[in-house]
Amino acid sequence: MAEFLEVKNDVQLSEQYELLIKQLKSLLSKDERLITNLANLTAALKQTFDKISWVGFYLYDGEVLYLGPFQGKIACTTIKIGKGVCGTAAEKRETIIVPDVNKFPGHIFCDPDSKSEIVIPMFKNNKLIGVLDVDSDAFNSFDETDKKYLEEIVRFLTEEIII
Template sequence: MAEILETKKDAALSEQYELLIKQIKSLLSKDERLITNLANLTAALKQTFDKISWVGFYLYDGELLYLGPFQGKIACTTIKIGKGVCGTAAESGGSIVVPDVNKFPGHILCDPDSKSEIVIPMFKNNKLIGVLDVDSDSYNSFNETDKKYLEEIVKFLTEEIIN
C-alpha cells in the first residue's frame, strides 16, 4: 500500500473505522519490525480522527509499561501496572473508556489538556504485550463504537502482526 490514507471525516463513526481497518490490514505487515507497524498505526489513527489529541502504545517489559510509538505531545515514559488508566487496563485485562479523566481515581496527568481517554490492553498467548492509549482534549469523546473497533484493531495486531 502506498503511504496514502483515505479518510471520510463526514461518514458515520463505524464507517470511518471500517475504512481505516481495511487500510490497516494492507498497511501493517508481520514482515516489518514491530516499532514500524506501531508507528504507522498511531499515525493512521491520529490522521483519521480529529477527536484524537494523543495516541500511542505503552509496551510491557515484564515490570512496567514503557512509552512506545505515539503521535501527540510528549508523554509519560513509564507507568506501573495498576496505576492510571493504562496500568489499570493492563492489570484488569479489559478495555476502559473514560468520559472524564478527572473523575478516574488515580489518573496520571501527562497532558493537562486531556479530557477523555480509552485504553485497550494487548495480549498474545495470554501474556501482556502492552496497551493502546487514545486521548482526546474533549470530554466524552469515546464510546462503545470506538471500543469495538479499537479492540478489533488490537486483535488484528496481536493475532496477525506481532510474532
Template sequence: MFNVQSYSGTKEKDYELVIKQLKALIEDEPNRIANLSNAAALLTQFLDRVNWVGFYLMDGKELVLGPFQGLPACVRIPLGKGVCGTSATKEATVRVEDVHQFPGHIACDAASQSEIVIPLLVNGELLGVLDIDSPEKNRFDEKDQEMLEKFVKTLVEHL
C-alpha cells in the same frame, strides 16, 4: 503501496476502512516497532478530537512508552496505576469519560479530558496497551470502543 482514502461513511464504515488501511500497512512488515508506529500515525490521522495516540509496552513489571503521536509523554507507568496501568492489570479496555474523576489518573498532558485504553494481548500474553486521549470529555462511546478493540485485534494478529 498504501493509499489514503477519505472517510465519509458511518462511524462503523469509517472504522472498517481504517482497519483495512492498517492491514495494508502491516501485513508484510515483521518489525513490531514499525507496525506500532504506523498504527499510531494512522489512528492520529483518522480520529478527530484527540490529542495523543500511542502505545505503552510491557517492560518487566511496568509499562514503558512506545511509539506514539502527540506531545512528550510519561515514560514509565506502574501496573495498576492510572488508566493505562489499570487496563494492563485487568487486561480489559478502560474507557473514561472524565479523567479527572478517575482515581489515580496520571496527567501526562493537562489538556486531556477523556481517555480510552485497550490492552494488546498476543497469545494470551500482555504486550502493552493502546492509549488514546482527547481534550474533550465523553469523546469515546461504545462504538469507538468496539471498533478500536477490532483495530487492536487486527494489529496484534501481525505482531
C-alpha cells in the same frame, strides 16, 4: 500499500473505522519491525480521527509499561501496572473508557489538556504485550463504537502482525 491514507470525515464513526481497518490490513505487515507497524498505526489513527489529541502504545517489559510509538505531545515514559488508566486496563485485562479523566481515581496527568481517554490492553498467548492509549482534549469522546473497533484493531495487531 503506498503511504497514503484515505480519510472520510463525512460518514458515520463505524464507517470511518471500517475504512481504516481495511487500509491497516494492507499497511501493516508481519514482515515489518514491530516499531514500524506501531508507528504507522498511531499515525493512521491520529490522521483519521480529529477527536484524538494523543495516541500511542505503552509496551510491557515484564515490570512496567514503557512509552512506545505515539503521536501527540510528549508523554510519561513509564507507568506501573495498576496505576492510572493504562496500568489499570493492563491489570484488569479489559478496555477502559473514561469520559472525564478528572473523575478517574489515580489518573496520571501526562497531558493537562487531556479530558477523556480509552485504553485497550494487548495480549499475545495470554501474555501482556502492552496497551493502546487514546486521548482526547474533549470530554466524552469515546464510546462503545470506539471500543468495538479499537479492540478489533488490537486483535488484528496481536493475532496477525505481532509474531
